[in-house]
Amino acid sequence: MxxxxxxxxxxxxxxxxxxxxxxxxxxxxxxxxxxxxxxxxxxxxxxPDHTVLENPKTNLATEILSSDGQTLGKFYFNDNRTPVGYNELPQYLVNALIATEDARFKDHSGIDAKGTLRAILTLGSGGGASTISQQLAKQLFHGEGSKNIVERVLQKVKEWIIAIRLERQYTKEEIIAQYFNIYDFLNNADGIRSASRIYFGKEPIELDLKESAMLVGMFKNSSLFNPRKRVELTKTRRNVVLAQMEKYDFIDEKVKDSLQKTDLDLNYSPESHREGIATYFRGYLDGFMKDWIKENPKPDGTKYNLYNDGLKIYTTIDSRMQKHAEDAVQQHMPRLQAEFFNQNNIKKNPTAPFLDLNKNEVASLLRRGMKQSERWRHLKYDLKKSDKEIEASFNEPAEMTVFAWEDGRASEIDTIMKPIDSMRYYKSFLRTGMMSMDPQTGHVKAWVGGMNYRHFQYDMVNQGKRQIGSTFKPFVYTAAMDQLHLSPCDELPDTPFCIEANKYGNPEEWCPKNSGGEYGGTRSLKNALANSVNTITARLIDKVGPQTVIDLVRKLGIDSDIPAVPSIALGTPDISVYEMVGAYSTFANQGVYTKPVMVTTIADKNGTILYQFKPETRDVLSEETAYVTVKLMEGVTQSGSGARLRGKGRDSYRSDYRKVITGYPYEFTNPIAGKTGTTQNQSDGWFMGMVPNLVTGVWVGGEDRAVHFPGITYGQGAAMALPIWGVYMKNCYADKHLEISKDAFTKPKNLSINVDCSKVDSDSDSNQDDNTPEDLDF
Structure with missing residues (x-):
């Protein structure tokens, strides 16, 4: 019991x-x-609800695209991200991700039950259980989370739920693409497109197997596996990825073993606002877009964000021509600068780099520069320092990185220098501005606002305006031919000439002199323009009056201030490269002015068109007058100051990387219309050059007019600016895909004006303005 x-x-x-x-x-x-x-x-x-899952919020960089489909740069604050689709990812990359992060990715629905059970039983020692979908959920909606165990568990629960929802909302391919697009690969490489461009200089679809393995290896911890700072550690991690790919039969053992022995082979190409191609143009575009955003709100009334909304800006810049333009500047400027330093240094000139100034004037100039500097603004308004304290700080040595030409290339030097000395140092550098444009469409193809955007941010294409010298003379000739129906073959006396005081509001009698003080006989207009004869230009403006010329240049798109005085005939106004190229393009476009165009289309991140440009054109000249002006300027490159473009020569180099030119190695044989320009004391050198489908303007000079060559040999437009045009066009012609014209300019059908002045000019040919020896030594 x-x-x-x-x-x-x-x-x-x-x-x-x-x-x-x-x-x-x-x-x-x-x-x-x-x-x-x-x-x-x-x-x-x-x-997140289903609407958020459909459109997860990520910051997308605005992308700037060239006319030939290349990325010129991006606008972004923190996230340099441009998403790509699954079809833009190489299979190597996808296989590497699956093999390393989620081998059963194609078989589960967001949660890997087998992996989760293994993780629980081994307490995580056998590896984590997060699927690609879970990791994407974490990246999109939660971040790193808390170290508190309860919060970590709750976060993991949320990740599981979101992962399942993502799997319902998207295809497997879309999840993989999002995962690659969301990840931060460091060094401004947000997302796979930025990462592949920054680390390897190529688009994602072009990545090879070992490059794909390295980038996938960074998913574990991009800060730890940073290929720029921890090369060997990153290489080891890459080899782990390759081993995983071999384990899951994506590659064979032989391929794995061979690739594991290779280096990373980075092609580091940083993407920042101050580096890369077309930096000055991107600086202009920043202002253009901010103005556009103010005037064009979203449908809901809010404003577009230039740095986060993933806009796409389609520009007229041709990346190939932009590269040719930048290369031409980089080739010519260090050699010209070397000669400038050779002629203008402290031993030869106590006030170097300034000429024509005494010590007190130099001190005054530098003091103005101090007060305009960012350093002054920061100390004055942010730190509330007194003027005396600020001026004292400019004389205290400080560590700094400065620009330099080294071995013929732009570089940076770490040094210790007084800020006041750095100001003088930077003012010693010659600057440049260059713009190239299709005269028929108005599309700007190349824009170089200086030598180095990091150190010289003032844009000499659009912001800077300088005296234009003899490049203004074609406007005077055009006005005279249009008003008086003159022919290029008509002759005027080349003798001293004066315009009396008060005739056009000028207070004193104006008597311009020819360069070198040479006169004699008569000259045809074509010969006079080719040789920049000042007296004949003065006679022409006296016949039509300064206001007639001003009215013409206004129609040609020049808005800069131009006083109605006779001296404008010789180029005293300050005008930008941008305005000059637009104006000259009217001559090449048969008398029709086309406003320069830089942006053709703006689209949102979904491809919806937000803006499409409308050409702005107007008839300014008859076809006949425009053609006659072109024929006048062809004389400049045939027998005038631009004739060196026809020359032959060879290059050799000295140890200081200055170039010795015997003759001029351009050898152009096609029709070219152009005009050189040199201002008083050689402060500015210009060259405007045209072929039928491309007009290009180049300016070279110092930041201050007191910075210039002491003599005409190197200080004229034919020596300072023309070589940049010559190198640029030579490279453009060598690039057959560009189809730059070598044809003659279009001749009007009913041309009634004689443009063949060969007989007249054979009797009166000489070189006056822009005179130079046959050989230039730089």
Whole structure:
């Protein structure tokens, strides 16, 4: 009896344990279900709904695209991200990701049950269980989370829920593409497109196997596996990825072994606002877009964000021509600068780099520069320093990085220098501005505002305006031919000439002199323009009046201030390269002015067109007058100051990387219309050059007019600016894909004016303005 009772009690106790087991088990399951339900309802924090999942919020950089489809640069604050589609990813990259991060990715629905169970049983020692979908959920909606165990568990629950929702919302391919697009690969490489361009200088689809493996290896921890700072560690991680690919049969052992022995082979190409191609143009575009954004709100009334909304800006810049333009500047400027330093240094000139100034004037100039500097602004308004304290700080040595030409290339030097000395140092550098444009469409093809945007940010294409010298003379000739129906073959006396005081509001009598003080006989207009004869230009403006010329240049798109005085005939106004190229393009476009165009289309991140440009054109000259002006300027490159473009020569180099030119190695044989320009004291050198489908303007000079060559040999437009045009055009012609014209300019069908002045000019050919020896030594 007692034994039976004992057995009964044992059975009851066992049943009690079973009951408690099921209570605990079912309670645990219900608790887990409840936790998931509460999490999905947002009790533990906001959860994204289906609309957010359809359009997850990520910051997207605005992309600047060239006319030939290349990325010129981007606008962004923190996230340099441009998304790509799955079809833009190489299979190597996808396979590397799956093999390393989620081998069963194609088989699960967001949660890898096998991996999760393994992680629980091994307490994580056998590897994590996060699927690609879970990792994407974490990247999109939660970040790193808390170290608190409870919060970590709740975060993991949220990731599971979001991962399942993502799997329902997107295809596997879309999830992989999003994962690659969202990740931060460091060094401004946000997303796979930026990463492939920055680390390897190529688009994602062009990545090879080992490059793909390196980038996938960075997913584990991009800060730790940083290929710029931890090369060997990153290489080891890359080899782990290759091993995983071999393990899951994406590659064979032979391929794995061979690639594991190779280096990373980075082609580091940083993408920042001050580096890369077309930096000055991008600086202009920044202002253009901010103005556009102010005037063009979104449909809901809010403003577009230039740095986060992923806009696409389609520009007229041709990346190939832009590269040719920048290369031409980089080839010519260090050699010209070397000669400038050779002629203008402290030993030869106590006020170097300034000429024509005494020490007090130099001190005054530098003091003005101080007050205009960012350093002064910061100390004055941010740190509330007194003027005396600020001036003293400019004389205290400080560590700094300065620009330099080294071995014929732009470079940076770390040094210790007084800020006042650095100002003088930077003012010693000659600057340049260059713009190239299709005269028919108005499309600007190349824009170089200086030598180095990091150190010289003032844009000499659009912001800077300088005296234009003889490049203004074609406007005077055009006005005279248009008003007086003159022919290029008509002759005027090349003798001293004066315009009396007060005739056009000028207070004193104006008597311009020819360069070199040479006169004699008569000259045809074509010969006079080719040789920049000042007296004949003065006679022409006296015949039509300064206001007639001003009215013409206004129609040609020049808005700069131009006083109605006769001296403008010789180029005294300050005008920008941008304005000059637009104006000259009218001559090449048969008398029709086309406003320069830089942006053709703006689209949002979904490709919806937000802006499309409308050409702005107007008839300014008859076809006949425009053609006659072109023929006048062809004379400049045939027998005038631009004739060196026709020359032959060879290059040799000295140890200081200055170039010795015997003759001029351009050898152009096609029709070219152009005009050189040199201002007083050689402060500015210009060359405007045209072929039928391309007009290009180049300016070279110092920041201050007191910075210039002491003599005409190197200080004229034919020596300072023309070589940049020559190198640029030579490279453009060598690039057959560009189709730059070598044809003659279009001749009007009913041309009534004689443009063949060969007989007249054979009797009166000489070189006056822009005179130079046959050989230039730089």
């Amino acid at each position: 007692a034994k039976a009772k004992k057995e009964t009690n044992t059975v009851q106790d066992f049943t009690k344990y079973i009951r408690w087991f099921w209570v605990i088990f079912l309670g645990g399951i219900l608790s887990i279900v409840l936790v998931f339900l509460l999490a999905s309802w947002g009790v533990f924090g906001e959860m």
